[in-house]
Amino acid sequence: MAQIKRRASAAWHGSGKDGTGSLTTQSATLKDTPYSYLARFGDGKGTNPEELIAAAHAGCFSMATAFQLSGAGHPPESLNCDATLSMDQVEGGFKISAVHLVLKAKVPGLDNAKFQELAQTAKANCPVSKVLNAEITLEATLVA
Template sequence: MPIRTASAQWQGNLTEGSGTIRTGKGGLEGNYSFKSRFEEGEGTNPEELIGAAHAGCFSMAFSKALAEAGSPPTSVETTAKVHLDKTDAGMTVTRIELDTVGQVPGIDEAQFTKLAETAKENCPISRLLAPGAQISLTARLAS
């Protein structure tokens, strides 16, 4: 399996500095700063990138589970809300809320929800994050 890379460059001190985050092949690149991370400033932040990775990984795992169960999806759209909270140990990602909507012909709500939970438990990013962060899931069939 390939090894994936990403890089970050930072200039200046914590509160007044700024930087750039980039994926290895240049597919994603974004500016980040203290304000984009701890306030509501312009730019991205590491927690958004974790959310994007988790949403992407889950969507692929869920699509695979649905197809293997005989109900290939037309689409799966997932949003991840990553909570960065101050704890006794310092700033910590404490929980991630996954919210997914799937267009899946020929499946009932119970099977859809069961497969979504299985995908949440088995996607590699969930397995990475679950020991330290609470991961919740809301899954709905598109109407």
């Protein structure tokens, strides 16, 4: 497969704390979407980089899990994943220290041991997991 490239851009105006910015993605799913200090470090309106990384990780992991399950002959009926990203203040700034994935999966005819194995493989091999320099934990549950 050829190399895939995706683009996004950010525009920022003003100081770090009082300024505002906007994000636009190649697909235009995000188009001039606001982000700010308050959206990042408080409850301000708009998005922030960490929220977008959490969404990207949940989406990437869910798709990777679907491929793992389907490849093992057990296509999922549904996968629902929440990603909680933790960012800690460290010397010199901030660091994304961890992402906790919580997966609830409906997969007919699959036993829990095989499900756990396939979910762990998906976690390890999802491209977003590979790019993050953070502890990534997974809580995976098969639901009826």
